[in-house]
Amino acid sequence: MQFIFIKKRWLFSIFFIAIILAGSFFLNQYTVPALSQEQEQAKNFSIHMVTGEFKTTTKDGKEIESYRWDPGTIQVPQGQEVTLSIFGVNGHEHPFRIEGTDIKGTVKKGEETIITLKFEKEGIYRLICEAHQDPSNNGPMIAYIVVD
Numbered sequence: 001m002q003f004i005f006i007k008k009r010w011l012f013s014i015f016f017i018a019i020i021l022a023g024s025f026f027l028n029q030y031t032v033p034a035l036s037q038e039q040e041q042a043k044n045f046s047i048h049m050v051t052g053e054f055k056t057t058t059k060d061g062k063e064i065e066s067y068r069w070d071p072g073t074i075q076v077p078q079g080q081e082v083t084l085s086i087f088g089v090n091g092h093e094h095p096f097r098i099e100g101t102d103i104k105g106t107v108k109k110g111e112e113t114i115i116t117l118k119f120e121k122e123g124i125y126r127l128i129c130e131a132h133q134d135p136s137n138n139g140p141m142i143a144y145i146v147v148d
């Protein structure tokens, strides 16, 4: 009887170990090798921006407004490819260019515009909306891309 009891305990132990091994096998199957922080950053580096609008009424009843890129300043590592996604929220459309590059496009309300950026030279590049360049036309709608 004693022998059978020990055997049962052994069976239980073997069963328990088998479950743990099977579990770790299945877990390992779904484990993706970890990327270094740098690889992870390069793979996932996208910057999100929206178009916004400030609006108010002055004391004399005049309505004034200004369109904005939000955030108004972004930082991009020099020589690294990043994705800039701009979603149009306020304003019908914003034709833009990035100074010092040949990048041009238009951000439309309710649509996402995706641009790939890679700057070899550090500096400050302006993302300029050509429809809203200064206060006389509801601007300045300018964002600053700091490449460092």
Ligand SMILES: [Cu+2]
Pocket (backbone or CB within 6 Å): 067, 091, 093, 094, 095, 129, 130, 131, 132, 141
């Ligand atoms: Cu604009």
